Structure formats: structure tokens, C-alpha cells
Amino acid sequence: MPVLADIKEAITRELEGLALVIGWGQGYDPVHAVPFFCRSSADIDRLIWNPLCVHNLVSYLPKLKGKKVGILCKGCDSRSIVQLLQEKLIKREEIVIIGIPCRGVVDMNKIQALINGKEVIDCSFTDKTITIKTSEGKQEASLDDVLAAKCLVCQYPTPIIFDHLAGAAFSAQRPAAAVDAEVKEIEGLDIPARLAHWERELDRCIRCYACRNACPLCVCRDHCAADARDPHWFSQRTGVNEKVMWQIMHALHLAGRCTDCGECERACPMNIPIQRIRRKINKEIKELFAYEAGVNPADTPPLYTFKVEEPTIKESEW
Amino acid sequence: MPGMEAKELRVVGFLCNWCSYGGADTAGVSRFKQPTDLRIIRVPCSGRVDPLFVVKAFMEGADGVLVSGCHPRDCHYAEGNFYARRRLEVLKRFLPFMGIDPGRFAYTWVSASEGARWQHVVTDFTAQVHALGSRRTFGEGGAGNAGTR
Numbered sequence: 235m236p237v238l239a240d241i242k243e244a245i246t247r248e249l250e251g252l253a254l255v256i257g258w259g260q261g262y263d264p265v266h267a268v269p270f271f272c273r274s275s276a277d278i279d280r281l282i283w284n285p286l287c288v289h290n291l292v293s294y295l296p297k298l299k300g301k302k303v304g305i306l307c308k309g310c311d312s313r314s315i316v317q318l319l320q321e322k323l324i325k326r327e328e329i330v331i332i333g334i335p336c337r338g339v340v341d342m343n344k345i346q347a348l349i350n351g352k353e354v355i356d357c358s359f360t361d362k363t364i365t366i367k368t369s370e371g372k373q374e375a376s377l378d379d380v381l382a383a384k385c386l387v388c389q390y391p392t393p394i395i396f397d398h399l400a401g402a403a404f405s406a407q408r409p410a411a412a413v414d415a416e417v418k419e420i421e422g423l424d425i426p427a428r429l430a431h432w433e434r435e436l437d438r439c440i441r442c443y444a445c446r447n448a449c450p451l452c453v454c455r456d457h458c459a460a461d462a463r464d465p466h467w468f469s470q471r472t473g474v475n476e477k478v479m480w481q482i483m484h485a486l487h488l489a490g491r492c493t494d495c496g497e498c499e500r501a502c503p504m505n506i507p508i509q510r511i512r513r514k515i516n517k518e519i520k521e522l523f524a525y526e527a528g529v530n531p532a533d534t535p536p537l538y539t540f541k542v543e544e545p546t547i548k549e550s551e552w
Numbered sequence: 553m554p555g556m557e558a559k560e561l562r563v564v565g566f567l568c569n570w571c572s573y574g575g576a577d578t579a580g581v582s583r584f585k586q587p588t589d590l591r592i593i594r595v596p597c598s599g600r601v602d603p604l605f606v607v608k609a610f611m612e613g614a615d616g617v618l619v620s621g622c623h624p625r626d627c628h629y630a631e632g633n634f635y636a637r638r639r640l641e642v643l644k645r646f647l648p649f650m651g652i653d654p655g656r657f658a659y660t661w662v663s664a665s666e667g668a669r670w671q672h673v674v675t676d677f678t679a680q681v682h683a684l685g686s687r688r689t690f691g692e693g694g695a696g697n698a699g700t701r
Contacts, residue, residue: 417649420649421649425648425651425652425653426651428648428649428650428651429650429651429652429688429690430651431651432650432651432690433651433690433691436690437691459604467604467608468611473690473691474690474691475611475689475690475691476611478611478650478690479607479608479611482604482607482650483604483607485646486603486604486607486643486646489639489642490642511649511650514646514649515642515646518642518645518646519642522638522641522642522645523638536638537635537638537639537642540631540634540635540637540638541634542624542625542634544637544638544641547637547638547641549637549659549660549661550658550659550660552660552669552672552673552676
């Protein structure tokens with residue numbers, strides 16, 4: 235059975251007991267998908283599933299606590315669900331998870347480059363290619379050329395947690411070492427060059443907080459420390475210092491919690507490579523505590539606990 | 553004593569009330585000579601130190617930041633420093649990635665009786681920061697929106 239039919243069948247069976255099911259629907263043109271809230275059986279046919287379904291819908295779940303909802307999730311998204319469950323921010327009995335083994339989603343910037351501002355008339359996919367029909371002709375590209383960077387290093391294509399699995403499960407197809415490639419690239423620079431790198435990249439930040447708003451684990455919402463006046467962590471000044479401070483704050487509040495879903499970087503309107511900041515911390519957490527966020531609901535995040543003897547921490551010799 | 557010959561730098565120390573602050577006091581009472589670059593902020597426990605305190609100090613222009621608490625197993629609140637150790641170790645490994653020299657941040661443990669050890673820690677750390685010199689922070693020297701601060 236095609237995956238989409240599988241998804242729709244599962245929703246048809248479950249919808250009665252649910253307030254809504256969160257999935258993806260068609261956006262304003264054929265290359266844009268948008269989050270879609272399916273509330274009645276009439277809505278089910280408006281759901282779509284293809285490599286344009288880039289959003290991590292789990293970001294909606296903490297806000298919907300108290301309601302019983304269904305959710306569609308890819309492998310990467312499922313890790314966010316696991317992490318939220320670990321932290322008791324959502325309840326397992328309140329969610330019905332329809333997992334979808336995923337071969338990757340697109341990077342919208344790469345799609346935009348392909349269509350180059352033309353009006354899109356149609357978009358179709360095969361296993362390996364994408365074909366976009368614009369007002370000025372047909373563009374065909376290999377899917378690997380337009381996939382999001384995170385998908386090219388995907389380690390969890392099949393959801394870790396689900397009630398229904400739409401389609402056949404498969405294991406990771408990409409090399410695990412590639413995940414840290416861009417982190418290692420920066421580690422290869424000397425300190426002044428790293429400072430210059432972040433100065434250059436983060437100076438573009440407009441502090442719109444799209445990275446925070448898209449993040450499935452940023453659950454403080456209106457109580458975010460970034461907006462607080464007391465303590466006043468940073469001001470309304472526009473210097474790069476404040477921007478760096480914000481990015482460090484986001485990264486540190488995600489230490490040991492970030493599930494590497496890449497929503498922060500995808501949501502960034504200035505295309506700042508901020509996922510690598512989170513990945514650096516993930517890498518250190520893995521090295522120190524042999525821990526990866528969002529893979530086991532029974533785990534405790536490493537910074538919420540401790541060991542009396544920490545064999546991996548080598549303190550200064552004073 | 554670096555602080556006494558060279559230009560004084562800004563080193564911020566977060567010290568726990570029960571051990572390290574007492575240790576610094578012991579060093580003072582015993583009249584041990586110490587560099588004068590360190591500005592101490594007393595906190596209830598090293599577990600109170602949000603890693604963002606350290607980051608904020610750097611953003612406001614600190615040249616070095618030192619965090620000191622009770623020795624592990626000796627925390628006044630039993631386990632505050634165990635949590636602190638994990639957080640601060642992650643921070644220590646993370647700061648250099650953002651372009652802050654690893655020599656500018658350290659955390660350690662000093663008990664209230666260890667006046668001599670405190671003198672050693674503070675002298676060593678200050679010398680280390682002096683070796684690196686004054687810190688160029690983000691946006692200084694032309695890059696970015698420098699001068700808006």
C-alpha cells in the first residue's frame with residue numbers, strides 16, 4: 235500500500251477519539267507544504283506526504299497537552315517526541331503517533347535556487363528525482379541534490395516511537411561520522427578564526443527568534459529567558475555580542491536535550507548555520523556521558539543527574 | 553604577581569559561600585599575597601552558577617572567568633557541585649568552539665580551610681589570563697555592528 239494511503243487509513247481508524255491530527259497539507263503553490271490540522275473525516279483527503287513535508291510537527295505538542303491528539307512524524311521528529319516524554323512535557327496516553335520511515339526532505343533554499351523565482355505549476359517526485367514544472371519549462375534534479383543537509387547525514391530514518399508505522403521500516407543509509415563533519419571543520423580553525431567565523435555568521439542574526447519558535451524543545455514560550463527583563467540577559471541593542479549571547483543561550487538550554495532535528499536552522503530567515511552550535515554540544519555530551527537525546531523514553535537527560543565519580547571528566551590539576 | 557606589574561585585567565570569580573569564599577577569606581586573613589585582578593561574586597553554591605553567568609561575564613568584557621565550589625562529596629548542599637561539575641565541563645568544552653580561548657575559563661574546588669590552595673589557584677589562573685592578554689570580544693575591531701555597545 236502506498237505510504238499516504240496507509241497514513242490516511244490509520245487516521246480514519248483513530249480520528250474519532252482525537253481532538254485533531256497534525257499532518258502536512260498543500261501550501262500556496264505545488265512546492266510548499268504547510269502544517270495541516272485535520273479535525274474531521276472530510277479533512278483527511280487534504281493531507282499530503284512527500285519530501286516537501288519539512289516541518290517538525292512535534293513543536294505543536296507541548297501546547298496541546300491536555301487534549302488527545304494524533305501526530306504524523308518522521309524519524310528525526312520522533313526523537314523530539316521521545317525527549318518531550320522523558321521530560322514529562324507531554325503524556326504518552328494523550329498522543330497517537332503515526333510514524334513514517336523517511337528518505338529525506340528537501341531544503342527549500344535549494345528548491346528556490348532551482349525554480350529561480352518562476353511560477354510553479356507542478357511538482358512531482360520519484361524515488362531518486364524531483365521534477366518541477368514552472369511557467370518557463372521543466373526542471374529535473376536528483377533528490378540528493380536538493381535534500382536538506384541534515385537528511386544527508388540522517389541516522390534515524392525510521393521513527394523510534396510510534397503507534398502505527400506507515401510504510402516499511404529501514405535502518406540508516408548514511409555514514410554516522412558525517413554528522414559531525416561541519417563541527418570538526420570549525421574545530422580545525424584556531425581561536426581567532428572561530429571568533430571571526432561566528433562574528434561573520436551571527437552578525438546576520440535579526441533576533442527574530444524563529445529558531446526558538448520552531449524548536450520542539452523550547453517549551454517556555456512566553457516565559458523565555460531571552461524576553462525577560464529581570465534578569466535582563468541581553469538588551470535591545472543590535473550589536474553582534476547580543477546575537478552571540480542569544481545563540482549561546484539557546485544552545486545551552488538545549489544541552490543534553492537537543493534531538494538534532496534541524497528546525498532552528500531551517501527556520502532561520504538569514505540562513506545562519508546555527509545547527510552546528512547545537513551539534514557541538516551534542517558531540518561533547520555524547521563523549522562525556524555516552525548519551526544521545528531522544529532515543530530512549532526511559533533515559534534521564536545527563537544534566538539532570540550526576541555520578542559521584544565522573545570517570546570521563548578530567549578536571550584542572552590545581 | 554602579574555596584577556601588580558602589568559595592566560590589571562578583568563577576571564570574574566564565582567565562589568560558593570560555604571567553601572571557596574571561605575577559602576579566599578582564609579587566604580586574606582592569613583595575609584597571603586594574591587593578584588588583584590579577580591572580582592569575586594559570592595553565590596550560595598556552585599550549583600547556583602548558571603553557565604550563562606559565565607557567558608554573560610565574557611559578553612560584558614571579562615578577560616577570564618573562574619568558578620570555584622566545595623570539593624565533590626563536600627558540598628554544603630550535598631550535591632550542588634555534582635550538577636555544577638557536569639554543566640561546567642560541558643561549558644568548558646563549548647566556549648572554545650565559539651571563539652573564547654580555553655585558558656580564559658576554569659572551574660575548580662577549594663575548601664574553606666585551603667587558604668594556601670586558594671592563593672595558588674588564583675595566582676595561577678590570573679597568570680594564565682595575563683599570558684593571553686586582554687580579550688577581544690565579539691564585534692570589537694570593526695567586525696559586525698561594533699560600537700553599538
